Amino acid sequence: MRDDFPTQLTFDEAQAIVDATAAEDRLPAERLAIARTQGRILAQEVVAPIPQPPFDNSAMDGYAIRHADVAEGGTTLQLAGEQFAGRALDLRVEPGQCIRITTGAPMPAGADTVVVREVVRVEGDRIAIPAGIRAQANVRRAGEDVRIGDCVLSPGQVLTPARVATTASLGIDQLTVSARPTVAVFTTGDELIPPGIPLEPGQIHDSNRELLMGLLRADGLEPTAWPTLPDDPVRIASMLRDAASSFDVVITCGAVSAGEKDHIPALLDTHGRIHFWKVRMKPGMPVLFGDLGTARFLGLPGNPVSVFATYATLGRRLLDGLQGRTEPRRAFRARLAAPIDKAHARREFVRGRLEATEDGTLRAHPDAATGSHRLHAAAMADALIVVPEGPRQLSIGDVVDVLPY
Numbered sequence: 136m137r138d139d140f141p142t143q144l145t146f147d148e149a150q151a152i153v154d155a156t157a158a159e160d161r162l163p164a165e166r167l168a169i170a171r172t173q174g175r176i177l178a179q180e181v182v183a184p185i186p187q188p189p190f191d192n193s194a195m196d197g198y199a200i201r202h203a204d205v206a207e208g209g210t211t212l213q214l215a216g217e218q219f220a221g222r223a224l225d226l227r228v229e230p231g232q233c234i235r236i237t238t239g240a241p242m243p244a245g246a247d248t249v250v251v252r253e254v255v256r257v258e259g260d261r262i263a264i265p266a267g268i269r270a271q272a273n274v275r276r277a278g279e280d281v282r283i284g285d286c287v288l289s290p291g292q293v294l295t296p297a298r299v300a301t302t303a304s305l306g307i308d309q310l311t312v313s314a315r316p317t318v319a320v321f322t323t324g325d326e327l328i329p330p331g332i333p334l335e336p337g338q339i340h341d342s343n344r345e346l347l348m349g350l351l352r353a354d355g356l357e358p359t360a361w362p363t364l365p366d367d368p369v370r371i372a373s374m375l376r377d378a379a380s381s382f383d384v385v386i387t388c389g390a391v392s393a394g395e396k397d398h399i400p401a402l403l404d405t406h407g408r409i410h411f412w413k414v415r416m417k418p419g420m421p422v423l424f425g426d427l428g429t430a431r432f433l434g435l436p437g438n439p440v441s442v443f444a445t446y447a448t449l450g451r452r453l454l455d456g457l458q459g460r461t462e463p464r465r466a467f468r469a470r471l472a473a474p475i476d477k478a479h480a481r482r483e484f485v486r487g488r489l490e491a492t493e494d495g496t497l498r499a500h501p502d503a504a505t506g507s508h509r510l511h512a513a514a515m516a517d518a519l520i521v522v523p524e525g526p527r528q529l530s531i532g533d534v535v536d537v538l539p540y
């Protein structure tokens with residue numbers, strides 16, 4: 136096996152390679168009905184073809200009036216008509232008149248203020264308005280939220296429900312979004328037995344399959360799980376090359392460290408290209424990244440918590456980049472609730488629990504269970520606490536980056 140690929144990278148160097156590779160391999164865009172774009176990455180600019188609100192309208196159920204009529208104090212106005220939400224009736228409020236109006240109904244010409252119905256007294260078609268009404272009250276102005284021609288969304292942003300709804304409010308029914316990467320997921324190892332089948336001595340149940348499939352699904356993808364790879368280099372090569380010919384991304388877990396059965400790095404070296412192998416991070420140090428055929432190849436280390444940490448950092452970053460996501464994932468900082476003493480030089484992602492305190496700060500409680508086989512401990516935690524490179528003695532109250540999960 137060659138040794139001219141980058142290895143023992145810092146986390147930032149590895150992340151930069153992932154970013155650069157993803158940028159070169161941007162997935163194509165597709166045009167979809169907005170109902171199918173939730174969670175997608177936008178691949179166009181969205182410019183408002185109409186204002187929002189499209190017309191001046193009432194914010195409350197009540198009476199549209201001319202404020203000049205009540206400027207001197209309370210008065211009684213003549214009810215001149217009704218304007219409900221739906222169709223604009225071309226009504227006009229003359230001096231001394233008012234029009235009954237509902238929330239969302241267009242403001243009749245002449246009116247500039249809405250008085251809520253709870254404060255008026257109705258006497259037939261005479262409406263008694265109290266004193267103290269504020270001019271322009273309860274009117275929502277056309278274009279107040281979005282003006283015509285505003286750029287409301289940009290390429291690289293995530294289509295959240297509120298953003299998709301915004302495009303709907305502007306009358307846009309289709310959007311150009313990045314294609315979703317297709318992902319093939321493999322677990323590896325002769326020791327793996329699916330849950331539901333009793334273990335023989337030396338065997339363990341395959342948990343990484345559920346972990347990876349779940350992480351990918353939670354990120355909005357529809358991954359495909361392949362049969363578990365045996366510890367046999369010929370069969371591994373044929374199965375992985377098969378997958379690489381029909382998926383955008385192939386993710387394996389296991390068989391990337393130094394053992395006799397860790398065939399995957401050599402295989403990628405022979406049949407594809409290694410962008411890097413081994414990153415100075417913990418857990419996840421033996422992580423492997425490259426190309427196989429036309430697919431991006433991510434070889435995650437087999438320990439369950441290593442799978443978790445490498446997916447949450449580098450894997451997700453790759454998938455975001457392939458979709459052209461430019462909007463960063465939200466960053467959080469917290470104060471440590473217990474010290475962390477780190478002797479090694481790698482960046483560490485310590486599992487922990489976040490607590491929202493009374494004084495408005497986030498506190499991170501690092502988990503004492505640091506072994507990368509401690510899946511249950513990771514499952515009971517809810518964040519990765521980032522401990523930077525180098526030996527570190529972090530004290531209670533120190534500020535750390537955290538990645539909630």
Ligand SMILES: Nc1nc2c(c(=O)[nH]1)N[C@H]1C(S)=C(S)[C@@H](COP(=O)(O)OP(=O)(O)OC[C@H]3O[C@@H](n4cnc5c(N)ncnc54)[C@H](O)[C@@H]3O)O[C@H]1N2
Nearest residue numbers: 322341342343344389390391392393397420436437438441
């Ligand atoms: N001599 C060295 N040994 C190890 C090194 C090293 O650098 N030199 N690195 C260690 C680190 S760090 C990690 S992480 C692991 C990664 O090993 P592999 O990626 O080769 O993974 P495996 O050996 O196949 O498995 C590791 C561990 O995880 C369990 N496993 C694997 N797949 C699954 C699964 N689908 N579900 C549940 N558990 C799984 C497997 O049984 C092993 O216990 O290597 C260290 N060793």
Ligand code: MOO
Nearest residue numbers: 418419420441507
């Ligand atoms: O880096 Mo390994 O991923 O510590 O367990």
